[in-house]
Amino acid sequence: MAVFFLLLFVVAAFALFVGLVKPDFVLRWVPEGKRSRKRVMMYFGASMVTFFIMIGVTAEPAEQDIAGVEEAEADAAAAQAEEEEAERLAEEEAEREAEEEAERVVAEEEEQEAEEEAEKLAAEEAEREAEEEAERLAAEEAEREAEEESERLAAEEAEREAEEEAERIAAEEAEAEEEAERLAAEEAEAAAGTMSQQQAVQTAESYLSFTAFSKSGLVDQLEFEGFSTEDATFAVENISVNWTEQAVKSAESYLDYTAFSKSGLIDQLEFEGFSTEDATYAVENISVDWSEQAVKSAESYLDFTSFSRSGLIDQLIFEGFSVEDATNAVDMVGL
Numbered sequence: 562m563a564v565f566f567l568l569l570f571v572v573a574a575f576a577l578f579v580g581l582v583k584p585d586f587v588l589r590w591v592p593e594g595k596r597s598r599k600r601v602m603m604y605f606g607a608s609m610v611t612f613f614i615m616i617g618v619t620a621e622p623a624e625q626d627i628a629g630v631e632e633a634e635a636d637a638a639a640a641q642a643e644e645e646e647a648e649r650l651a652e653e654e655a656e657r658e659a660e661e662e663a664e665r666v667v668a669e670e671e672e673q674e675a676e677e678e679a680e681k682l683a684a685e686e687a688e689r690e691a692e693e694e695a696e697r698l699a700a701e702e703a704e705r706e707a708e709e710e711s712e713r714l715a716a717e718e719a720e721r722e723a724e725e726e727a728e729r730i731a732a733e734e735a736e737a738e739e740e741a742e743r744l745a746a747e748e749a750e751a752a753a754g755t756m757s758q759q760q761a762v763q764t765a766e767s768y769l770s771f772t773a774f775s776k777s778g779l780v781d782q783l784e785f786e787g788f789s790t791e792d793a794t795f796a797v798e799n800i801s802v803n804w805t806e807q808a809v810k811s812a813e814s815y816l817d818y819t820a821f822s823k824s825g826l827i828d829q830l831e832f833e834g835f836s837t838e839d840a841t842y843a844v845e846n847i848s849v850d851w852s853e854q855a856v857k858s859a860e861s862y863l864d865f866t867s868f869s870r871s872g873l874i875d876q877l878i879f880e881g882f883s884v885e886d887a888t889n890a891v892d893m894v895g896l
Contacts, residue, residue: 563616563619566612566615566616566619567612567616567636569608569612570609570612570613570616570636570640573605573608573609573612574605574609574640574643576605576608577602577605577606577609577643577644577647578643578646578647580598580604580605581598581602581647581650581651581654582650584596584597584598584600588600588604598650598651598654598655599651602647602648602651606644606647609640609644613636613637613640616636755792757788757789757792758792758795758796758799760788760792761783761788761792761793761795761796762795762796762799762800764783764786764788764796765779765783765793765796765797765800766800768782769800769802769807772810772814773807773808773810773811773814774807774811774833774834775804775807775808775811775830775833775834775835775839776797776804776834777834778833778834779793779797780793780794780797781834783796783797804835804836804839805839805842805843807835807839808830808835808839808840808842808843809842809843809846809847811830811833811835811843812826812830812840812843812844812847813847815829815830816847816849816854819857819861820854820855820857820858820861821854821858821880821881822851822854822855822858822877822880822881822882822886823844823851823881824881825880825881826840826844827840827841827844828881830843830844851882851883851886852885852886852889852890854882854886855877855882855886855887855889855890856889856890856893856894858877858880858882858890859873859877859887859890859891859893859894860894862876862877863894868896869896870891870896873887873890873891873894873896874887874888874891877890877891
């Protein structure tokens, strides 16, 4: 049993030593706020004394073993030394805690002073910013007023310039109207032409009232009548006429007294001075049976000369009729 209490004594001594360094480590069952070196001394110091006493009580007094007594005294001395060491450590820890508390107080005071200084600086900065904001707003207001004044002056200037521009444009328009009237008068006078040109115009209109002409054909006819080329050209240029319609009328007129193939009629109209476009349009826009025209043309040829069947077919094809229309025409005339 003495050995058991000796073992408990050693454990208590070890716990005391550790607890003086880190009370939280050995006082886990104590609330956190009450864990201290003093409680470590109270619990484990008392335990050591109790276990030491129990060792003495339970030790067997076998003939007062001197070695056991010396060992117990040595253990007591060691325990005393450990207790003194624990007290020294506790004092050092208390001193360190006092120093830390003093340092904490100093730090708090310095922090408070720093906060006060920061608040003072912030107040000064806010005041400075407020002044700068007021100055900025004043500058912006002044700038806005200057811009409004500038815009007002610019608007007045623009309005004045617009009025001047309107007056200038009105004057230019009046001048342009006068110039246009003068040019119109000159053009009207030029359009009227000389007496000979007016006569050429009347003659050209007279010709067109009873027969069809191409532009160049009408100029030639007026020149044939004795008008100069200049007067004839003036007349043709200054009458109201649709040369495409003239081409249609001329094509119909040709077909009234002789037979033509389609290509032959186009060639004839071009020969008369019509453009290829007008001639083609005219032939495409008249009512005509080209097969019938081939028959008439075959009959006309036979009226004044003799032809073999193949010779007449070749002649009709040469005139521009299709092989089908030529062959049908020769069949119709009995060859």
